[in-house]
Amino acid sequence: MLGSGGRGVRLGRVALGAVAAGAVAGAGWRTGALTPGGAAAAVAVGTPVFATGGLHWASVLFGFFTLSSALSRVGGARKAAGADVAAKGGRRDEGQVLANGGVAAVAALAAAAAGGEAAFPAFLGAVAAAASDTWATEVGMLSRRPPRSIVTLRPVPPGISGGVTPLGLAAAAAGGAAMGLIAALGGGEGSGGSRAGVVALATVAGLSGSLVDSLLGGTVQRVFRCPCCGVETERQVHGCGATTVPVRGVGWIDNDVVNLVGTAAGAATALVMAR
Numbered sequence: 001m002l003g004s005g006g007r008g009v010r011l012g013r014v015a016l017g018a019v020a021a022g023a024v025a026g027a028g029w030r031t032g033a034l035t036p037g038g039a040a041a042a043v044a045v046g047t048p049v050f051a052t053g054g055l056h057w058a059s060v061l062f063g064f065f066t067l068s069s070a071l072s073r074v075g076g077a078r079k080a081a082g083a084d085v086a087a088k089g090g091r092r093d094e095g096q097v098l099a100n101g102g103v104a105a106v107a108a109l110a111a112a113a114a115g116g117e118a119a120f121p122a123f124l125g126a127v128a129a130a131a132s133d134t135w136a137t138e139v140g141m142l143s144r145r146p147p148r149s150i151v152t153l154r155p156v157p158p159g160i161s162g163g164v165t166p167l168g169l170a171a172a173a174a175g176g177a178a179m180g181l182i183a184a185l186g187g188g189e190g191s192g193g194s195r196a197g198v199v200a201l202a203t204v205a206g207l208s209g210s211l212v213d214s215l216l217g218g219t220v221q222r223v224f225r226c227p228c229c230g231v232e233t234e235r236q237v238h239g240c241g242a243t244t245v246p247v248r249g250v251g252w253i254d255n256d257v258v259n260l261v262g263t264a265a266g267a268a269t270a271l272v273m274a275r
């Protein structure tokens with residue numbers, strides 16, 4: 001849509017996109033959902049999305065951000081144990097924002113460069129995967145059953161990557177479906193052929209992305225152990241204050257790298273389905 005006007009129109013759209021992204025990121029920072037760096041990254045991700053597409057692009061990103069922020073506030077006490085295990089706390093920093101939104105932003109830039117809607121399925125698949133993973137984590141931590149490793153099927157600490165619960169899997173499907181529903185209501189049904197088609201596309205892309213996320217999280221993602229408490233964690237400094245020691249995984253593959261690959265898998269799945 002960017003290519004349809006002159007230079008002035010294009011600059012106007014980019015400015016409008018930056019204002020919209022700034023408003024959303026500012027709200028995220030004020031409510032404690034984003035760190036200052038996370039808010040800056042959200043402007044970088046949101047600007048091309050809000051500037052490029054129609055209502056369906058903007059509403060999918062806005063829906064992901066507001067619903068995921070709301071979910072992270074649910075069940076605070078029961079999540080406390082998992083929060084000490086997971087790599088980072090409830091406030092998203094720039095690494096998490098770029099890992100979850102980077103592929104979506106690239107899809108928006110591709111749409112701006114090429115024009116048309118060919119990149120929309122990739123965008124939707126990437127956001128659906130980010131939503132699936134976020135919802136699975138946030139809702140899965142409320143599960144009364146201990147998570148099991150997707151690789152070994154043995155019980156693992158709540159919050160550790162690669163651990164899955166039936167509740168978390170259901171939440172992953174719901175997260176992808178929710179993004180598809182928002183896309184369909186916003187007028188993005190073309191990518192799936194129909195409203196039901198775009199919901200199915202986002203659900204499958206979301207599940208595929210979170211499956212890749214869990215598989216990588218349970219195999220190559222780095223895991224540490226706290227020498228004081230003896231528990232496994234993704235943190236380099238444990239909640240107790242002790243510096244942790246690596247126990248397995250590849251040193252540079254942290255949760256952000258795994259999330260980035262997961263959203264890319266969601267985008268690829270959606271592109272294949274849209275053909």
Ligand SMILES: [Zn+2]
Nearest residue numbers: 226229238240
């Ligand atoms: Zn400790």
